[in-house]
Amino acid sequence: MEKLVILNSSDNVAIATTDLTAKDTVEVPGQSGLELVTDVPVGNKVAVSAIAKGADVIKLGQVIGQATADIQAGELVNENNLADGQAADNQQTLQADLSQYASDRTFMGYRRKSGKVGIRNDLFIVPTVGCITPLMDVMVQQFKAVHPDNGSFDNIVLLKHPYGCSQLGDDFEQTCQVLCDAALHPNAGGVLVFGLGCENNQMDGMKETIDKMAGIDPQRMKFLVAQEVKDEFANAQQMLEELNDAAANDHREPVPLSELTVGLQGVQPDAFAPVTADRLLGRLADVVNANGGTTVITGVPKLAADRTGLVKRAANDEAAHKINQVFDHMHDYYGEFDHEMVKQPGAKEFAKGITTAVESAVNAAQKGGQAQFSDALPYGHKVAKHGLNLLEAPNNDLIDSSAEAAVDCQLVVTSTGVATPYASFVPSVKVATNSELATKKKRWIDFDGGQVLNQPFEEVAEKFIDDIIAIASGQETKNEQAGLHGLAIFKIGVTE
Incomplete structure (x- = not known):
């Protein structure tokens, strides 16, 4: 098992996959070994090189804040030496090449008279x-x-x-x-x-x-x-x-991945989420987008701290304008009730290794992979463009999964650190962030993302993609086996 994982080649921090002790020397990809100068709890960040006071701290290829003190290589990076600053204004623009994930793979779907494709009848x-x-x-x-x-x-x-x-x-x-x-x-x-x-x-x-x-x-x-x-x-x-x-004569036929539309979301991430389940969802997004398909992420309040970074990921000016509209509308909604949309991390988040609001947003955006945003959608509007879409909806798993289903996602894939039986009205795939959870809640969890901690990521990711294509082709999800389906609508007004 890798004790430290660097999530992007440009990162200057690594994530601990187990509790680490000061004085330990830990292998780091691309380095001979890193001697820890402090204890590093599981899920927390450790500097892989010296970071000067005021310098950017980079995770997942994105700026998550600035160092408030000089940080040594091998030192824990947390609320004592990292804070939000001008991070959102200094985000890198992702220009990832996803061509390595392109293929001629298909799934077995139902072609409708309208031209759309369903993965269920x-x-x-x-x-x-x-x-x-x-x-x-x-x-x-x-x-x-x-x-x-x-x-x-x-x-x-x-x-x-x-x-x-x-x-x-x-x-x-x-x-x-x-x-x-x-x-x-x-x-x-x-x-x-x-x-x-x-x-x-x-x-x-x-x-x-x-x-x-x-x-x-x-x-x-x-x-x-x-x-x-x-x-x-x-x-x-x-x-x-x-x-x-x-419907008696409806039948499945081979359909290219360009016809697949997947909703991606997270529920109560734990310390392992960015290394395991969120990472797998990001790879799924890259595979679907590389093959001309469509992915949708939401949970706008959680993403809001990285608004500028997400706007920079827009494929064009129109998409950037729509992303800003989504954030503005949700901001106004929160303002009507005198609430702040962006919430700063507290003790609970600190323990999971989340130090700044921007870091929390960058973690959440990881589930959308590395593609640029092709579009942004108001709540209830159907997907109109292939590629990565931002959908307006609150940070609530019941409402968000229903919102993603409503815009024509044929399935919703959720990274979760706690597990939930809730499912929307489409196949709802639950990916556990750790193996203990996957073992404990076998009737709820579809895939054990914790395998990433003990097996090469590429091997686990390949199994995961195979599972998703099998589900798109008819393999039942745990919610379908149990007959669990639901619909939650975003209520914004008073009752007459």
Whole structure:
């Protein structure tokens, strides 16, 4: 096991993968050996060369702050000798060459009439309002009584949520938009949009929005308003059978990686995250982007401290402008409630080796790999450009994974140091930052990122990419095996 890992060739700090003791001599890639002058806890940074007071400290190829004192080679770099300064204004512009990851690999997907590709042939039931969600369970029970194997579908996904009524203005519009986004997701081989009748999220409005966005395929999308029929269950079963018949001949076919859209996020990173799971997600992003595919990262508040650095990664002026718009809009949202969007690290973060807000942001951005940003999206807007996209959404795993699914990510891949059973309405891949967690929560974790600590990174990364392509081709995720799906909508307004 490497005791110290340098995450980028331009870094002047390395990350400890285990607790290290002063006076130890530790091998460092490209050096004969580094004698430690202080103890270095796991996950923390150690200077691999002398850093003068006021000089930049570089991690992941990015400036994370300036030294507040002279730092010796082999010395712990933490809150005692590092602070935010002008780091964000001095970020390097990433110009990575991803061509080494290009290939002719394919996955087995479902080509839709619209031209989009799904990695699942699922049946979606989308309620316009939360008060009717209990009825959906009965509908599924009746359908499964006839089709215990889900009929023509891989999964039956209920997009339950508590909204759709007593909402005002932008809050109401946002709920309607995300539900329409979900109804048009390429993973859905059939969709039943189910309404009550008296909610303010009226079915006519949903139909109009969906029709404007992509048109309505009556063979694949049905609409039912409970108050307008005598027996909503009988009507639902007839519609579900029609959807089942329409999907009967759907089949997988080879599809290039350019048709893959992946959401990337993190949940409660631990000290190992930047070296293990986040690093794997970054490699996945590089592979997908190198092959003309699409990746999406979000959690805007966490990224905000490195705003200038992310803007410099924009592929063009238009993308840079959109990135600034996303940050401005989220900043205004926080301002409405008198909260600061950028939060400084505290004792909990210090223990994990995170010293500055910029470092926290750089760690979070690592999951997007090394590509430049091709676009930035307001919440609820569909992906329009291949490559790396920034999506407006808060730093909340439930909302963020749903937001990424809503913009047409066919799967969401999450780096996690604590594990969570939550999944969105698309396959949700959980990558553990350490092997202990992967062993403990086998029913939740799809991939053990902790393998990186004991095996060559390139070998683990190859296995990881193989797993992701297998999942895109039909291999079930742990959330699918357990029947866990969900939808969380970003609520921004008051309840009427």
